[in-house]
Amino acid sequence: MLDIKPIFNAIRRSKIGAVLLLLQIALTMAIVSNAAFMINDHVSYLREDTGFPEKEIFSLSVMTFGTDRSLSQQAELDETMIRSLPGVIDASLVQAVPLSGGGSTSSVRLKPSPEKSKSISVPYYYMDEHGLNTFGIKLLKGRNFRPEEVIVGNDFTGNGPNTIIVSQAFAEALFSDGGALGETVYLKNRPLEIIGIVGTMKSPWPNGMRDKTTAIVPFMDVQNYQHILVRTDKTERANIMANIEQNMLDVYDKRVIINVDGLDKTKENYDATDVLMMRMLIVLVVILLLVTALGIFGLTQFNISKRTKQIGTRRALGARKSAIVRYFLVENTMVCIAGLVIGGLVAVVLGDVMMKSYSISSLEPEFILGTAVFIFVMSLLAVIVPAMRAANISPSIATRSI
Structure with a gap:
């Protein structure tokens, strides 16, 4: 000192x-x-856990230029063909690829009137009843979509779905007690009943503000440009990815298959x-x-x-x-x-x-x-x-x- x-x-x-x-x-x-x-x-x-088995999933984009077939019928044929391939666990059309940085977000409310209702911004996926299995995500509560609940069309508000599956983070954000099962929420002014709750399910923007408050809607908005998500056995994914373009063209050749990427690679690119x-x-x-x-x-x-x-x-x-x-x-x-x-x-x-x-x-x-x-x-x-x-x-x- x-x-x-x-x-x-x-x-x-x-x-x-x-x-x-x-x-x-x-x-x-x-x-x-x-x-x-x-x-x-x-x-x-x-x-962070994304909720998806990333090494089992890959996505592909389909650009159809032929006009001699119904897009919705062709989509069903494509899904059926892909699911029949050895090593494939499941497949589903999706309007937004998870973890990719591109997708859809909308405000979800508890009441029809936005002025009188609590609301949150929700990234969502359009998928059919195969969506959960394709995502590799388990239900915590409730049930999966039924085939008859899946709507194929382009008018969400007019002839749209009536049900929705949400993540646990969604339930906790919109409902103070997290008790969302069976409740009704409003997406694009359409009432949807929450029939299922899943755990972690990251949005297309995994580091966004609302990266976990996600939802799946049973709606198939089939367009000329669309995405297909495929879940496979981990050991078979590379082989299936290598042949998927030819498999798709064998079914219908008036289209282009692009962006065949594993979900882990998609996230790597985003990150x-x-x-x-x-x-x-x-x-x-x-x-x-x-x-x-x-x-x-x-x-x-x-x-x-x-x-x-x-x-x-x-x-x-x-x-x-x-x-x-x-x-x-x-x-x-x-x-x-x-x-x-x-x-x-x-x-x-x-x-x-x-x-x-x-x-x-x-x-x-x-x-x-x-x-x-x-x-x-x-x-x-x-x-x-x-x-x-x-x-x-x-x-x-x-x-x-x-």
Whole structure:
């Protein structure tokens, strides 16, 4: 404790170097704590369960240019053919491929009037009674669609469906007690009875605001351009994907088959931006920490070169090597703690700005504390080598350097 006052006076005499290092530590603290939080957020998202057996599912898109067949009848023939293939578990038309970044969203309400009703934004899938099995999702409550409940057409509000299956997150978001089974909700002003509740079922936007409040509607809006989802035995998927185009063209050749992709690949493509962002943040964190460590190392070396005579004098007066090392460790600690305190405050402000600007979660205190501990330990490691070199300066060499 007796070293603190002379160390503080020494820092005051070398203000510029100490202030620059303090600001560098503060900046590193603010940026690294927020970057670490964002990296953790990205990692958590990438590890989230989507609800789908991604390695068993693939999708394909069909562009039909022939006009000599009914699209709805052809769709049924396609589904029947695909389901008959060895290794196929199930297949279904779907208007939006899960985890792909493209789909449909609508407001769902408890009452017909939007002014008098609680509502949420819901990403939804149009599928038939094979949809759940194709998705590989189990019912938690209720039942699946019956074939007669599936409506084929293009007029949702006029001759549309009467039932809906929702996710557990949907039920909890719209109903305070989560008791959604048997209740009626309104989608596009059409009343739909909730007949089933499933667990996790990610939307086409897996990192969106409403990524889990999803629903399946028994409606087949058959168009010239449509998607088919196929679930297979995991070991057979690659072979089925390789032959699916020819299988489809053998049934009807006046069309084009494109975008044959596994669901895991679809998600990988969707997540590419997040992965790139995470890698860039990791590189930024590493660079900032290295620059800060080098700054501490360099400043300590500079201070030692300026105080060679002082160090030699202290050694001549009987100062132990450990006292010299402790001197520089305490000096570094004082500057580092000041920088970490300022950086922590800046980190909170920066986190709040990012939360409001980009709709991300608020910075959690443990990331500030963890970053502070890491930077503090790093600073001690950065200063220990030059401090030990200073401790090895002999009194005679210090005297000759005057």
